[in-house]
Amino acid sequence: MKENKISWFIGLVLLALMFVGLYALEKALPPSTMLFTILKKGVIYALIAVSMNLLNGFTGLFSLGQAGFMVIGAYTYAILTIPVNMRAMIYQYYDGGVVQFALPAIVGLLCAGLVAAFFAFLVGLPVLRLKSDYLAIATLGFAEIIRAFIQYEGLGPLTNGSNLLRRFPSFTGILYPFAAVAICVAVIVLLIHSTYGRALKAIRDDETAAEAMGINLFFHKQFSFVTSSFFAGIGGALLAMYQGSIQAATFKSAMTYEILLIVVIGGMGSITGSIIASFLFVASSEWWLRFLDNEMFIGAFKMPLLRSGFRMVVFSVIIMAVVLLYRRGIMGDKEFNLRRITQHLTGKKGVRHDG
Amino acid sequence: MGWLERFFPYILAGISVGGQYALIAIGYTMVYGILRLINFAHGDIFTVAGFFMVYMNATMPLYLSIPLTIILTVILGFAVERAAYKPLRDAPRMSIMISAIGVSYLLQNLMWYVTGGLAKQYPTIPWISSSVTVWVATTKIVTLVTPVLTILLVVLLQQLINHTKIGMAMRAVSRDFETAKLMGIQINRVISVSFIIGSFLAAVGSLLYFSNYATVTPTVGAMPGLKAFVAAVFGGIGSIPGAMIGAFLIGISENLIKALGYSTFSDAFTFALLIFVLLAKPTGLFGEKTIDKV
Amino acid sequence: MMAERERMLELTDITMQFGGVVAVNNLSMHIDRGEIVALIGPNGAGKTTAFNCVTGVYKPTNGQVRYRGGLIVSNHPTGKMKNMYAGVNADKYQEVVEHTPDKITKLGVARTFQNIRLFKTQTAFENVLIATHLHRTSNPFTATFRLNFREERRMRELALEMLSVVGLADVRDELATSLPYGKQRRLEIARALATKPQLLLLDEPAAGMNPQETDDLGQFIVEIKNQFDLTVFLIEHHMDLVMDISDRIYVIDFGKLIAHGLPQEVQDNPDVITAYLGVEDDEPA
């Protein structure tokens, strides 16, 4: 117990240090630097990855519905928070749409989570009775169904159909998303170490034994599913804020696969793993490798192969390499709590160990 | 206009689409039956086969390019298994599946890079590409050929699986991987064979598919791939006839949905249908029930 | 003397049929409070299946199970099974009662598993701790934000107590699966005890133990029985263990009850002897 308290304390200190670091960073560098974009997107992906890890890594439920709950979150947020005077312009084909009020961003954010959770509850009722891959394909299907409904012309006045939603309140600095994600992840970590979290792990390890110990399978699965979706919804809303505009068409199953990649590369059942992985993933796909897309001359010598699209090829090769070399992900199911090293190496990357 | 007369063209299209799904679905279902692996890369192998054809046809006549396409595709499928799945045999199931997603990612990006993301026109294969009028519907001959060929291939495949040594081995492995291993069945050989067959059918599928829809893009395989997988699950993943029937059902139903004017939900409907089937029969229409021992 | 005791568990006409295979055939038996009753039989006689019918893992094809007078399982053949049903009293138990295993555990029936089923990724302590959840009152919210810390402390104390009862307190932080076989068995018992059961079902607790360990286990079972005034329902192969500790013994073969009574009676029963000398079949247990 005591040991646990200490680690919590150190965790909080690290968190504080991280924010100080971020603040300093923001003051030091010009806002246009790519680093901030990466940090923003990375931290948001981190939340989504962690939420998916809660389901796939800690409960052993193989779900592929994440994108579906993200899109719900994103749209809920957008629909609720777009300033009224903008609506006429954005819902250009639906004369202003039906929603004619705007909630403050933070409320919208919460609603995003709640609505996603609510849908998860409905979806979970039938689907969670399915096992492993069948559950996966069923959840994948639900994500697609949700997308179809959002794009449905008939719902246009609410969702703006196929068209973008934009001009909803967003964040400028990097502190906002980091704070939001930090809170959410902290809650997830607390949950995982609570009695309920232990029950989830028990289910993952051995359903039959868990049930024989008096753990109600359906309730706990449903609980995990709903919680995960709640945070996926918030993640979706944050993603919307980060992008500044959203379109249902972009929340494809491919997005879920990306998240799943992050989770597995990070390590099933490792929070810190998911977080580290998402930063690496975002940074290498969006930033570090971009130069590969442009023809480059070193002196008179034209670098071969470099042309648009090459970035993604290299990126996917790296992913394959990581998958093949780190079978259980870079973290396995361990957590990153070598405190000094955390602080030293990745403190800036927002790694929160969870004692 | 009579009911049948009105819907005939849709049903015809549906059957043909179903046939194409089936050819891909079998690849999924065989691999799953043996490795319990959702081979996400399968849809992309199908697409790559399309590009093979496009590029080779530019340099050589059909009677060379068609067999070559099939061979290359088979080699690709085989190589993918050896490179990306075999090393992970004893790794957790999830990481093999991620490897599959990775491969699919890689193939798509490679195709994008090579083609520059531009749509390519598929070569027209004489005879099957030409139009024909069946009662009230005008369509390509390939539309009619596809389902027939599909059923033919499935029957052959069933023969292979039920009456040959390798087929027996396959069934053994899909029943009980470990025991089969202990019984001295060369697992790797069996797995390779199933990938080869799967890729072969994917190649044939892509020939038929793209002679019908003559545009090849790097992502064109994604949707048929997903639908085929759904079909495989629908029919009870692991069962080949199941996959075929599932594919035809999905193909026809989604076309009828479009006919009824709910095209917005044609995909959604497919998934809804799947979920309902799974809820009624948790292992699909023809999947065998499993009692988990305690 | 027996008569005064409370009926802890009563099986009537329990039949479990998988397709054509009749794993348990028309089994009726009872256990009274404070008894140690053993169910024995050759491999694949259907012992574990009987257990699974009691604990709600399987839904028997036919028959009833009463726990302390209350009906916890009741079923009769339906659908396809109607025609292929091989047992008796097909339409005697019209009402259908089924509980999920967790529900039955909550009622006070705990079990261990023949093929050890510990939570692999967790320590010995956590394994037991999970079982203490049964009596928690906290909801997800209070649990997450540690508003249930008192309860949490109580659970941990209980878990630790159970660990020391089975003498594993010293290995509390070791990974459950890293423990030696015998200790894993004991851990399973500790885990079962942590659910505060009244009826304890032990599925071959001595499997794979040497005579010495088996002896200790025998004494241990008696001890915990007295300490927590349990009733014990035991499946076992080690005859001497069974003979030592059980008050009564039921013998089944091919799912059918072939003998029951005091250890001595059973031991001398010719059917039992033939059953045991008879060739073992390989039908799944």
Next chain:
Amino acid sequence: MKKCIALLLILMLLLPALAMGENVAGTITIGIFEPASGDNAAGGKQETLGMYYANSLVNTVELGGKTYKVEVTEVDNQTSADKAPAAAQTLVSRNVNVVLGTYGSGASMAAAPIFEAAGIPAIGASCTNPGVTLGNPLYWRICYTDDFQGDVLANFAFNDLDVKIAYTLNMLGEDYGAGLVNYFTKAFEKLGGKVVADTFPEGTSDFSAYLQNAVNAGAGVIFSPSSTTYASLMLGQAVSMNLAIPFVAGDTWASSVILEAVQNSDQKVYFSDFFDESDKDATQVSKDFVTGFKAWLNANPQNLTNNGGNDIIAAVSALGYDSYMTAIEAIKKTEAGTKEQIAEALPGVDYDGVTGKIVFDENGDAKKDIAYIKIADTKTLNYIFVTTTTIQQ
């Protein structure tokens, strides 16, 4: 082995240093924000070609006696609303002074806030959705907009083709098509026509059901503004069905992909376009452009493939050219060509482009009121100019 990977990842941390196109004093960087991959890669590449060609002609400007070098830097936005922001951010981080693009309005709208936040002016070449400039003060546009285009095409279908029932088909979840269909429908119904609407989900290959729907609806024309990828699919099947119904579509269909799809068939395909290379009474500017651009294309095989394997000039190339030149015009009006100065200068630009005169209205839209309607010639694989339509708004 694992160490290697780790090392590799660390190494990549350093690479961006190479990538960063640091803005040297004395150069003005123009960011090209276009799709090089994805459904709209074909169009994006053609538009980009126009810009590169323009750059090859004009790559220096004289400002206050000082010669500034004009460089272009390109980034692929995949025309997807979720990839666009990061791509836009990349341009921002390369300190571009002005942005050109993009093909596909969705990506423009998605990126607009980011350019705006960085104070970088952007010039849309072919993004026709009104939303691009509407409420985006730093976004300008040199082509006509969907409401105009929809109007034009509706009138063309109703009057010139004399059709009373139209069948519209656009991709579910794609804003370009949805928008154009919306305006077309409004206009067509105002004229007294009847519209049967249908949408297809992304990834559709089999359009026979939809075409059949069109037949059953008794449609006289199929209005299907969609990416060329899907266009060629539906045209291919229309051909094999011997569909008698003509197609009408928006600017995206001005692509050789379409021509190939209807090769040697008698399928009629009309589409509106920004510019006509074979225009008899074309201005000298456009005549020069046509000859010059063709020569430039043929000079470099890579360019030729990016243009779709032939030297037919796509209107988007012309627009790409004009967008670049417009930027140059604006830059010429500044002292040092900073992004702020360019943003100030743009509203005052008055430039005779290849695609017509470019003067911006208060929205930031070029006052364009002419659309070229063309039909795809299935024999000679070329576009035939049908009519120009103008609508006073």
